[in-house]
Amino acid sequence: MMASDQVAVGPRGVDGVPEPAPVASGAPTAGEPVVISSLVVETAPELAGAVAGELAALPGVEVHERQGHKLVVTIEAASVEASHARASSFIQVAGVTGVNLVYCNFEDEAAAR
Amino acid sequence: MxxxxxxxxxxxxxxxxxxxxxxxxxxxxxxxxxxxxxxxxxxxxxxxxxxxxxxxxxxxxxxxxxxxxxxxxxxxxxxxxxxxxxxxxxxxxxxxxxxxxYGDDRLTTPLVRDDKATKGAPGGLREATWDEALDLVASKLRETWKADKSRLAFWGSGQQPIVEGYCTAKFWKAGLLSNNIDPNARLCMASAVVGFMNVFQTDEPAGCYADIDEADVFVTWGANMAEAHPMLYSRLTARKLADDRVRHYDLTTLRTRTSASADKVLMFKPGADIAIANAIASYLVENNLYDKAFVADHLQFKQGTENIGNAFEDGYDASETGQSVDAVTSITFEEYAARLAPYTLEYAEEVSGVPAADIQELAEVFADKSRKVLSLWTMGVNQHNRGTWMNHCIYNIHLLTGRYARPGDGAFSLTGQPTACGTAREVGTFSHRLPADLLVAQEPHRRYTEAIWSLPEGYLDAIAKPGFHTVKMFRELSKGNIDFLWSAHNNWAVSLPNLTRFLGRGDKRGVIDAFICVSEVYPTLSTQYADVVLPAAMWVEREGQFGNGERRTAVFEKAVDPPGDARWDLWMLMEVAKRVLAGEQIGGKDAFDVLFGAWYDPEAGAFRGTDREVSRAIWEEYRTFSNPALNEAAAAINESAGLKMEAKQLAPYDLYIDNHGLTWPVREVDGEWLPTLWRFCDGPQADGFDEQGVERYGEHDRAGGVSFYKSAGKRPSVVFRPWEPPAEIPDDEYPFYLCTGRLLEHWHTGSMTRRIAELDRALPEALLDVNPADCERLGVKDGDRVRVTSRYGSCDITVSTTGRTAPPEGIVFAPFFAEETLINLVVQDVYCPLSKEPDYKKTTVSIEKI
The missing domain is CATH 2.20.25.90 (ADC-like domains)
Known part of the structure; x- marks a missing residue:
């Protein structure tokens, strides 16, 4: 198992699981529909830090953890489409070599249908 | 929230x-x-x-x-x-x-067409009750069956869940005594299947996805994994990142996203891959770089019928050449070496355009036993006028160098569909197959199947002759020789080659006259040719099972109900079977009851239990094929005919749910069910090796630590296959090769993915990727509309020089997902004479600006 170090927002909880950070700029606010997804973004090892910084600057995106060349990322967006668009844009960030979806919760969107 | x-x-x-x-x-x-x-x-x-x-x-x-x-x-x-x-x-x-x-236009009620003249366009279908639709389908099927059962057909899919495929095959083969059933897997995996059977006498990859994590060198042959197998490609790139000595060689006819991340791209002329593979094998033999112990312990050598021409004509299969394509004869290693000798590096360069030095470099990669080499391939190899031969040629290299069935060191045929392996291949929904690798043409195989299906001995002798393979089926349909066609889990009106003929846009109009039933979840081009459309439950709207490319069987549980009146495909099948078989008997008993009575109550029109209970009951019958001990008569035939059916042992149903999928064979050892990751590889079963299989059927301590106990004489066949040219060669009239394929956003014909707005927006149109130099010669530029024309048909499409692929001069590429473009109007229906899989990669075309 690779060493894990935190690189961006989100303090670590007592059990080692990061606490969610405050909602980032551009993400839906309370009361609005929200789709929450988490991803593992793979990077060129030497660019992991730079990629983390660049991703964290994107609206609704938080980087919670770095494990070697892998970043643990969440996206909050108003729809599945917006989430997918955001995730799909990651591959254009220099140093990103792979984008893996782990979890996507769209219960708000389902309820709205 | x-x-x-x-x-x-x-x-x-x-x-x-x-x-x-x-x-x-x-x-x-x-x-x-x-x-x-x-x-x-x-x-x-x-x-x-x-x-x-x-x-x-x-x-x-x-x-x-x-x-x-x-x-x-x-x-x-x-x-x-x-x-x-x-x-x-x-x-x-x-x-x-x-x-x-959740697409807006889900099909939620049965539809019936009253006027055949409305076929081929939207509209013309009206809503109907299930009873009306089922009565109509069943009456047309029964009428055809009674009149001439050579004129009925079922076209299935590598997306049809396992128990549904099993019941469909059972209805068609035992209920109707017809072999006119084939899946769309014929279009993607048939060459791999015939390759497996010819080389190993068992249809299965020996390796697993974990091989990717252990390989030192990747060789992709005709495979755009980055777009067609994204998860596996992610695993490949992760392996490269973990060790900077890992290398990736990409053999391709055009640059793809997969080429973009490869360390070396060997760009070859279409069809020349066999010359390259033979040159590699020749180099290894000539320079004494092959694995002598592995050759001595494990291999036999053969050659087969050559100069086999191409299946242009409908009568090819029945011709003298067509009848001889499967023949092979044994040769010595020395004779094999002599056959390879003309394939020098220089000759391969001349044929393929790949520099001899690059071919030599790749040959030396295979020769270096300090590193593990994993070959991966898909449609470039399989959809090939010599697709079966090219599968042989890859195995030849790996077998000569002792690189097969070992972790990270093997040849892995990737699968195109979620359950092409699980249903089309393992269940056997092909025109020549019975469940579990059994063949209709083999008498012991029919006896074994009769025992498990409770049929009188000899009952299946009526289907000893294989039925229509896919292209034959649709060629016969187009000529007016099919009166009834049922298709499910596919969209043939977009995915078949030579649609100009098959959609009746040429001189053959059989598709209009025939009665066609389409089970579907969304309106497609295929439903525009349907006489009846049956709305189906989709994915987790019912329970189902997939068997993926690494021999992993997994269950998807029912999570939600289907919308409206959409129903489980299995229910539709039971209701049609009940009507068609009404009053029929098998061995003096009610035919429906013999075949399906254990899980369906025809009087009540309902299953005898929940989705789970029904799936389990069907699975347990299917599982008997690989667990002969569960059936006394089957066990006796297995023993007397030496079938070794338990060598592909499957586990009880619920274990697949409890374990989130298991890779077969799943061996029962002291009450425990143990999966196998590396087939034929000796080692602890608990670590995923095939300890039990080698112990029971094979031999320990053979070269490479493997034992090919399913192969004849425990020796896989290295079969010499020569390079023969593509079916068509570019000429003045048709100067380009057209290659078609899949791109990331759209799964196959887009019937699901084009309902998803974001995916549709990401790739809204099928573009024709053209080399800039060719554009200049043609006087076209990015965004221009052109007409692509072949000997088969034409379509209009937009040119791109910045598309997803970058073809070299003389080759153009288009994806096949878009029904408004319908590139398959242009594509040839010539197929590999052995596997009958069409060659979607090498149609010669002309291009003109419009």
Whole structure:
């Protein structure tokens, strides 16, 4: 198992699981529909830090953890489409070599249908 | 979403991704929520959320997922950490797994066409009751069956779940005594199947996805994994990142996203891959770089019928050449070496255009036993006028160098569809097959099947002759020789080659006259040719099973109800079978009851139990094929005919749910069921090796630590196959090769993915990728509309020089997903004479600006 170090927002909880950070700029606010997804973004090892910084600057995106060349990322967006668009844009960030979806919760969107 | 809920969901999201990144996700018990029904650690469920285990619907990788539903709708999808195929990770298309169910135009009621003249355009279908639709389908099928059963057909799919495929094959083969059943897997995996059978006498990859994590060198042959197998490609790039000595060679006819990340691209002229492979084999033999112990312990050598021409004509299969294509004779190693000798590096360069030095470099990679080499291939190899031969040629190299069935060191034929292996191949929904690799033409195989299906001895002798393979089926349909066609889980009106002929746009109009039933979830081009459309439950709207490309069988549980009057395909099949077989007998008993009475009550029109109970009951019968001890008569035939049916042993149904999928053979050892990752490779069963199989059927301590106990004489066949040119060669009239394929956003014909707005926007149009130099010669530029014309037909399409692929001069590429473009109007229906799989990669075309 690779060493894990935190690189961006989100303090670590007592059990080692990061606490969610405050909602980032551009993400839906309370009361609005929200789709929450988490991803593992793979990077060129030497660019992991730079990629983390660049991703964290994107609206609704938080980087919670770095494990070697892998970043643990969440996206909050108003729809599945917006989430997918955001995730799909990651591959254009220099140093990103792979984008893996782990979890996507769209219960708000389902309820709205 | 309330803030507390939002916080909880997000905490879960982070925890799951963190664990997935570390590869520890499966051990995260108790982090959030209750286990899913299948025993899964699950995401953020609460209250009335139900949680079920599933398998992704979109491609051939077969990734496990966990889905949550609330109030009858899906609310989350998570990569399943306990499914060994993907270990909690999905590609970004996973965002839309649930959306695929919720397109605006889902079919929710049966439809009937009253006027055949309305075929081929939207409209002309009216709503009907299930009774009317089923009565109509059954009456047309029965009428055809009674009149001339050579004029009926079923066209299935590598997306049809296992028990549904099993029941369809049983109805067609035992109920109707017809072999006119074939799946769309004929269009993607048939060459791989025939290759496996010819070389190993068993249809299965020996390796598994974990090979990717252990290889030192990757060789992709005709495979755009980056777009067609995204999860596996992610695993490949992860392996490269983990060790900078890992290398990737990409053999291709045009640059793809896969080429973009390869260390070396060997760009060859279409069809020349066999010359390259033979040159590599020749170099290894000539320079004494092959594995002599492996050759001595394991291999036999053969050559086969050559100069086999091409299947242009409908009568090819019945011709003298067509009848001889499967013939092989044994030769010595020295004779094999002599056959290879003309394939010098220089000759291969001349044929392929690949520099001799590059071919030599790749040959030396195979010769270097200090490194593990993994070959991966898909449609470039299989959809080839010599597809079976090219499969042979890859195995030849790996067998000569002792690189097969060993972790990270093997040849891995990738699968194109989620259950092409599980249903089309393992169940055997092909025109020449019975379940579990058995063949209709083999008498012991028919006897064995009769025993398990409770049929009188000799009953299946009526189907000893194979039926129509896919191209033959649609060629006969176009000529007016098919009166009844039922298709399910596919969209033939977009995916077949030579649609100009098959859609009646040429001189052959059989598609209009025939009665066609289409089971579907959305309106497609195929439903425009249907006389009846049956609305189907989709994916997790019923329980089903997929068998993926690494021999992993997995169950997807029912999570939600289907919309409107859409019903389970299995129910439709039972209702049609009940009507068609009414009054028929098998061995003096009611025919329907003999075949399906154990799980369906025809009087009540209902299954005898829940989806789970029905699936389990069917599975347990199917599983008997690989567990002959469960049936005394079958066990006796297995023993007397030496079938070794238990060598592909499958486990009881519920274990697949409890374990989130298992790779077969799953061996019962002292009451435990143990899966196998590396088939034929000796080693501890608990670590995934085939200890039990080698112990029971094979030999320990053979070269490479492997034993090919399923092969004749325990010796796989190295078969010399010569290079022969493509069916068509570019000329003045048709100066370009047209290659077609799939791109990331759209699964096959886009019937699901084009309903998803974002995917549709991401790739809204099928473009023709053209080399800039060719554009200049043609006087066209990016964005121009052109007409592409072949000997078969033409279509109009937009030119791109900045598309997803970058073809060299003389080759153009188009994806096949778009029905408004319908590139398959242009594509040849010539097929590999051995596998009958069409060559979608090498149609010669002209291009003119319009």
């Amino acid at each position: 309330e803030l507390t809920r939002r916080k909880f969901v997000k905490t879960t999201a982070v925890a799951l991704a963190s664990a997935a990144a570390a590869g520890t996700m499966a051990t995260m018990a108790g982090c959030a929520g209750e286990p899913a029904k299948g025993g899964a650690q699950a995401p953020a469920g609460q209250g009335d959320v139900t949680r079920t285990v599933g398998v992704c619907r979109f491609c051939g990788c077969g990734c496990g997922v966990i889905v949550e539903a609330r109030d009858g709708r899906l609310v989350s999808v998570t990569g399943d950490p306990e499914n060994g195929s993907n270990r909690g990770l999905n590609c970004v298309k996973g965002y839309y797994l649930a959306s695929a169910l």
